Amino acid sequence: MWRRMPGAEYGRVNEIIPGLNMSLPEVLAVLSAVVLVVARWIPPAARPRVTIAAGALLLLSATVVSAAGIRWQVVPVLAGAALALPFAVSPLLRRRTARPAWRARWWLALPGSAVCIGLISCGPVAAWAFPVPVFPEPSGDFAVGTRVVQWTDPRRPETFTADPDDLRTVVVQLWYPARKSPAGTQRAQYLGRTEQEARTVSDALAHGVGLPGFLIDGVPRARTHAVVDAPVEGTGGRFPVVLFSPGSGGVRTQNTAWAEELASHGYVVAALDHPYDSSAVVLADGRTITTEISSSGDRDKDEELAAGWTAVRTADLGFVLTRLEGLDRGETADPLNGRLDTGRAAVTGHSMGGAAALQAARNDRRFDAVVDLDGYPHGPTSPSLTQPALALTQAVTPGTDSRYLPRLTEALGSATATSYRLTVPGAAHLTFMDGPLYLPPVPAIVGSLGRTESPRIVAAATLAFLDTVLKEKPGDLAGVLPAYGDLTVHRPVQRP
Known part of the structure; x- marks a missing residue:
């Protein structure tokens, strides 16, 4: 029976977590984005602390992911977080200026939250469908x-x-x-002697079956x-x-x-x-x-x-x-x-x-x-x-x-x-x-x-x-x- 290694190596920080098909910074980006959306619905007393913590974690994880080379699977996560961020942060800014806090009515906020959660969920689904390959360890x-x-x-x-x-x-x-x-x-390196060769081959393989190359952009990272x-x-x-x-x-x-x-x-x-x-x-x-x-x-x-x-x-x-x-x-x-x-x-x-x-x-x-x-x-x-x-x-x-x-x-x-x-x-x-x-x-x-x-x-x-x-x-x-x-x-x- 083959053994599975902890993940595909494309940077120690970006090691893929088995089963999740995402690196730790990517997982943290997903979690902090979800918390940012959910913060609208928690009790008012806890809302500022939760929003600040989620926003800080999102900023940190997004920075690490971007520095290592962002995968397209993370884009909908960041898009969902970007949509939610103004609505999460606006009440905090108004509170600091002593202006009355504004919150959208629940019947407006609920569809907006659902849209944001839907976008964020697309990230893990896409990572599951098109992962960075994790090779079985030879036995x-x-x-x-x-x-x-x-x-x-x-x-x-x-x-x-x-x-x-x-x-x-x-x-x-x-x-x-x-x-x-x-x-x-x-x-x-998988697919080539260098990452550049791997990307050339990956793009050609995708083109050969009629897929846009970005869909399998995780393959040259493996x-x-x-x-x-x-x-x-x-x-x-x-x-x-x-x-x-x-x-x-x-x-x-x-x-x-x-x-x-x-x-x-x-x-x-x-x-x-x-x-x-x-x-x-x-x-x-x-x-x-x-x-x-x-x-x-x-x-x-x-x-x-x-x-x-x-x-x-x-x-x-x-x-x-x-x-x-x-x-x-x-x-x-x-x-x-x-x-x-x-x-x-x-x-x-x-x-x-x-x-x-x-x-x-x-x-x-x-x-x-x-x-x-x-x-x-x-x-x-x-x-x-x-x-x-x-x-x-x-x-x-x-x-x-x-x-x-x-x-x-x-x-x-x-x-x-x-x-x-x-x-x-x-x-x-x-x-x-x-x-x-x-x-x-x-x-x-x-x-x-x-x-x-x-x-x-x-x-x-x-x-x-x-x-x-x-x-x-x-x-x-x-x-x-x-x-x-x-x-x-x-x-x-x-x-x-």
């Missing part, structure tokens, strides 16, 4: 380190541009078992549990590698909670940005490449396009595995030299990345296992898979996509190794990424498993499969995997 024996590398394939021209000298470049984030860092060590460039775990062992391809328009960091959990259990995870496909890829020279893929609106045409994009991703995954092999051999000086067991490699992905993972496993026998996180199998389903495969899906119905289940069954059922399809009850498509940590908990969007349970189940099922297949730990997957959902087992096809 494995290892601390987690991370870093970002950029590799260019000298043999592949960039097919998304017309420049013949433009070579295919991918950005890869590595998560790996690391030595424990001292208490208080700064944790890695910190994960990994430490940038932390020393590699020191026992000298070698770690299996897991490559990951994100969904269409997705980014390398979209499954950070999942990647950190795997790394804490002794895996090296390499997650890819696919330029011109991922929403935004910030290169080492500062250039930002945004997505150029989009739906045509025609189902058959879109399938043809998706097959082509999947093929590019498949080539990216094979190239990255080659670079990891070279890194392990010491072709370039690196802390992971001699620590990567590329002879035990899995290829994984979410959505279109899952399709790319299936295709990469078919085309490249260096991959020993494949995990598809709710990905429709685009492209050819031949040759047959020879590696064990695990497909985690939401409940697939004709209403979801009438072609999805037959297509996935064809891909898994023709395999020459045992494959598994695990239907996770209560899951939606975005359950299989970090989305439940920061998107509104609407079942149609992120499923009904909850912010803690969603990443836990996906990572636990993945680990159970990889531990058995790559680490050869004893255990019967057909008996273990049903703990996480409804299991269908596809036995190897017997060839004549």
Whole structure:
């Protein structure tokens, strides 16, 4: 079971309080604003002291929140307090000047108070719907380190541009078992190497789904549990590698909670940005490449396009595995030299990345296992898979996509190794990424498993499969995997 840390780090004072999804200064701003409104209705003798105390606390908390960077969720709280403030303070000022105190009639004050309370309440509701993500603490024996590398394939021209000298470049984030860092060590920024990169990526992700960027402005404030460039775990062992391809328009960091959990259990995870496909890829020279893929609106045409994009991703995954092999051999000086067991490699992905993972496993026998996180199998389903495969899906119905289940069954059922399809009850498509940590908990969007349970189940099922297949730990997957959902087992096809 994963443990939850006290909150996402974006300033010690602004540490998020679990369950409330707000920092302490934000909570105090809400409480003082409510008291300021309610002061109108308490006995006259206590009213001045309560008003002064609430006003002072509101001013202090608003100052701290503003200095740290105000979140849009706090704006309605401050707006409600601003509306109430003149009516709360006016009687006090009149009393000091010996002028008769003026108070609005109750039948006027009641609707005004209700409006103010309504505005103030919008703050906690908005913070609940669009929180700063709080990442589950990895449950494995290892601390987690991370870093970002950029590799260019000298043999592949960039097919998304017309420049013949433009070579295919991918950005890869590595998560790996690391030595424990001292208490208080700064944790890695979510979504990017810097907060500016994180904001660029966050805005691009929001734009890609038609949302204004400010709605998820808490996401770039989040910190994960990994430490940038932390020393590699020191026992000298070698770690299996897991490559990951994100969904269409997705980014390398979209499954950070999942990647950190795997790394804490002794895996090296390499997650890819696919330029011109991922929403935004910030290169080492500062250039930002945004997505150029989009739906045509025609189902058959879109399938043809998706097959082509999947093929590019498949080539990216094979190239990255080659670079990891070279890194392990010491072709370039690196802390992971001699620590990567590329002879035990899995290829994984979410959505279109899952399709790319299936295709990469078919085309490249260096991959020993494949995990598809709710990905429709685009492209050819031949040759047959020879590696064990695990497909985690939401409940697939004709209403979801009438072609999805037959297509996935064809891909898994023709395999020459045992494959598994695990239907996770209560899951939606975005359950299989970090989305439940920061998107509104609407079942149609992120499923009904909850912010803690969603990443836990996906990572636990993945680990159970990889531990058995790559680490050869004893255990019967057909008996273990049903703990996480409804299991269908596809036995190897017997060839004549």
